[in-house]
Amino acid sequence: MESAEQIISRKREQLLGTKESGSGGNTPQAAGSLSVTSETGKCPFGLCDGSGIIWVPEQNGGYPCRCMELQNMEKKLSFAHIPKEFSHIRVNDFDIERYQEAESRQVAYTAKKVAIRYIEGFAEMERLGKGLYFYSRERGSGKTMLMAGIGNALTRVHGKRVRFATLVDLLEEIRRTFDASSGETYSEMLHEIREVDILLLDDIGAERPTEWAGEVFYNILNRRMAARKITFFTSNLKMEELPYHGRLLARIDKMAMPVKFPEESVRRQMSRQENEEMMKFLMAE
Numbered sequence: 001m002e003s004a005e006q007i008i009s010r011k012r013e014q015l016l017g018t019k020e021s022g023s024g025g026n027t028p029q030a031a032g033s034l035s036v037t038s039e040t041g042k043c044p045f046g047l048c049d050g051s052g053i054i055w056v057p058e059q060n061g062g063y064p065c066r067c068m069e070l071q072n073m074e075k076k077l078s079f080a081h082i083p084k085e086f087s088h089i090r091v092n093d094f095d096i097e098r099y100q101e102a103e104s105r106q107v108a109y110t111a112k113k114v115a116i117r118y119i120e121g122f123a124e125m126e127r128l129g130k131g132l133y134f135y136s137r138e139r140g141s142g143k144t145m146l147m148a149g150i151g152n153a154l155t156r157v158h159g160k161r162v163r164f165a166t167l168v169d170l171l172e173e174i175r176r177t178f179d180a181s182s183g184e185t186y187s188e189m190l191h192e193i194r195e196v197d198i199l200l201l202d203d204i205g206a207e208r209p210t211e212w213a214g215e216v217f218y219n220i221l222n223r224r225m226a227a228r229k230i231t232f233f234t235s236n237l238k239m240e241e242l243p244y245h246g247r248l249l250a251r252i253d254k255m256a257m258p259v260k261f262p263e264e265s266v267r268r269q270m271s272r273q274e275n276e277e278m279m280k281f282l283m284a285e
Helices: 004-016 028-034 066-080 104-119 123-128 143-156 167-176 187-196 211-226 246-255 267-283
Strands: 053-056 061-064 131-135 162-168 198-202 228-235 258-261
Touching: 004 198, 053 187, 104 123, 104 143, 104 258, 131 143, 143 162, 143 198, 143 228, 143 267, 167 187, 167 211, 187 211, 211 246, 228 246, 228 258, 246 258
Parallel strands: 131 228, 131 258, 162 198, 198 228
Antiparallel strands: 053 061
8 A cells, every 4th residue: 555655756746747766657658658559459558358448257347447548548638739849748847947047047947836836736726717827028938838738737637628729720720610611610619619628828919819809719718717617828928918808808817827937938949959969960970
């Protein structure tokens, strides 16, 4: 039987993506690499016959196998549409030491601490229906990465259905439902976005402001706020600088707590580092 310390350690590993020395078992990321493939139909854990049910003949019944839980998790992760570069990101992958300026590292430290506390206290956040609003003028400052890390944790640890989209892409998806060839109706699309447990909206305020876009966005947020559905936002603008009418701004303000990000791009630094590593690889004898 696990001790209290072992249980706490395991939970923190699940929540934050860390693995403390001496802890056993698969991390969520490692488990996510396993699947019941259509080619073999085999259980990756060797526990069932590939059906997802462990049969107990003596009881003339059975119970769900670990592979069924894994399949359900994979479906949720696929539904989330988190960009591939962030699909396995965890909160602890957000490295504050990548920032060059001391002030940037302090701001990043605060943002990361908020993210950790948010995940650990998710039950209360869910009760309040409150998300976070990550902002900084600098593109590539880590806002999207940390938001994706939170989304991954809420899916893997808390089993929540998460949906990621830039606001520009989301509005375009909704607009396409008016096309006769669309496989999804306007009402179906809106229902999906309104009802998903966690909505991650990236780069709000970057879309072309139109009356139609404002009304659709308001409609989504108004319904989510009323149902206390959690929404996260990233933006290059402070809340009060967003190009929206008062009632839409009021809903964003009600639904999320602002969290400042560094005015420094880590994306450029990471790109330079990747290019240097690529050059070393290509020039190696």
